[in-house]
Amino acid sequence: MSSPEQQPAPPLATAPDTSRGTAEGPALAPAGALPALPDHPPAASASRWSRLSRGAVLAIGACLGAAVVGACWTGVSLAGGNGTNAAAGASASPSVSTERTEEVEGPFSTDGTLTVAGIGAGLEPGELCSGTGGYSDIDFGTQVNVTDAAGTLVAVGSLGFGQKTELGCEFPFTVDDVTPGSKFYEVEVSHRGGLTQTEDELRAGGLAFTLGD
Incomplete structure (x- = not known):
């Protein structure tokens, strides 16, 4: 039994060319193409400030102005206070310096003892005594003179x-x-x-002088 004759395969269909138009109609737009942008962009959304009433805007401006003025006033007050304190300190310093100067440079006192050696025989320690012989001028009330470098008498005291x-x-x-x-x-x-x-020795006091052997 003879086999049937094989039939030739039908030709494959080719997809129509859509990239260019034909005589019958325009070319198709590719899938997924974006639409054309409008000539003018949409207007921006209204500002938040434009949504507030005029009275609210004025109130906020007044509050901000008051805050700025208050801050400036506080700064000026602090600066003025510091200046006043500094001036007070400066005015107090000369008086303190003057007091210290007067304390150092003012008149001062000195003290000491004069011992006449070898007299007072037969007396007990602590008994009253006086200069004798060649020291008879040394006694209670005898004058003590202090002179400066120029020989000027600057102070006078006396013996006890x-x-x-x-x-x-x-x-x-x-x-x-x-x-x-x-x-x-x-x-x-x-x-x-x-x-x-x-001068330092006189200021310190406790001077000790001796006459005689």
Whole structure:
């Protein structure tokens, strides 16, 4: 039995060309193409401020202005206060300096003792005594002179009561209102000659002079 004759396969159909038009009609637009943009963009959305009434805008502006004025006033007040305090401190400083200067440069006092050695034999320690023999001018009330470097008498004191000590007869003295500012001073009891002292030594006090052996 003979096999049937094979039939030729039908030709494949080709997709129509849509990229260009035909005589019958225009070409088709490709799928998914975006629509053309309009000539004018849409107007922007209205501003939030435009939504507020005129009264609300004025109220907000007034509050902001008041805040700015208040801040400026506070800054000016603080600056003025600091200036006042600084001025007060500056005005107080000269008075303090003046007081310290007067304390340092004002008149001062000094004190000390004068011992006449080898007198007061037979006296008990602490008993009253006086200068004898060649020291008879040394006694209670004898003048103590303080002169400056120019030889000017700047202060005067006197001896107190003499008391017997192991060394002899000791007389205390005090001199007040010594004029400051001299390079050195001389302290003289009676006419016995001056002993040179600096101002610091006189201010410190506790001077100790001795006459005799």
